[in-house]
Amino acid sequence: MNRRQEIDEITGQVVDAAIKLHTRLGPGLLExxxxxxxxxxxxxxxxxxxxxxxxxxxxxxxxxxDAFRVDLLVEGCVVVELKSVETLAPVHSKQILTYIRLLNLPVGLLINFGAATMKEGLHRVVNNYQPPSSALFEGRKRVSA
Known part of the structure; x- marks a missing residue:
């Protein structure tokens, strides 16, 4: 398994755990x-x-x-920033992008447990990371941090 596949596997595990937790507890609790x-x-x-x-x-x-603290660092390569707010603000995405840039890591996950569904609350933020190509994105120019 190459590094990209490992990172995709790790982020998949994080997403799965977040979905299960959100399903069990729902939104509205403290971060x-x-x-x-x-x-x-x-x-x-x-x-x-x-x-x-x-x-x-x-x-x-x-x-x-100790300039900042990341909520979770998984396998030393995926930053997970957790929120429990009604609506994410643009600063939240900027925050995790800054974290992964300063740490020189390829990807971070911004997870808002305050959202009604995890589909709304889950955001993958990349830093010069190219996931495996798919037919959906072929021919499109990718923009990275």
Whole structure:
């Protein structure tokens, strides 16, 4: 299995866990509630999950310690940012894109448990990542971060 396939498999596991949790609990709870269950479920599936992972980085020669925290980092390669709001704002997508850029990771998932359905609440954000080609996208120009 190549790296892209591994990442697609990991994101698929995260999405599956999120859908199951949203189906069982529904929308409207605190974000912290929605953080524990997917992390535990993913660990039961054999994936390494870090919760509230502090991230440091360097900018213009200045080291910024614990500049931000990602809600979940799965297998060291997929950032999962959880929200529980009625409607996502543009800043939420920008936030996860900034995280994956600073971490130099290919993909992140923005999951809003406040949405009525997971179809509405699930957003995949890419950073120079090209999923396997499909007939649907052939011939279209892809825009990446």
């Amino acid at each position: 912290s509630v929605y953080e524990l269950d997917p992390a535990n479920e993913l660990e039961r599936r054999g994936l390494m999950v870090e919760r509230q992972k502090p991230v440091s980085f360097e900018f213009d020669g200045l080291r910024l310690e």
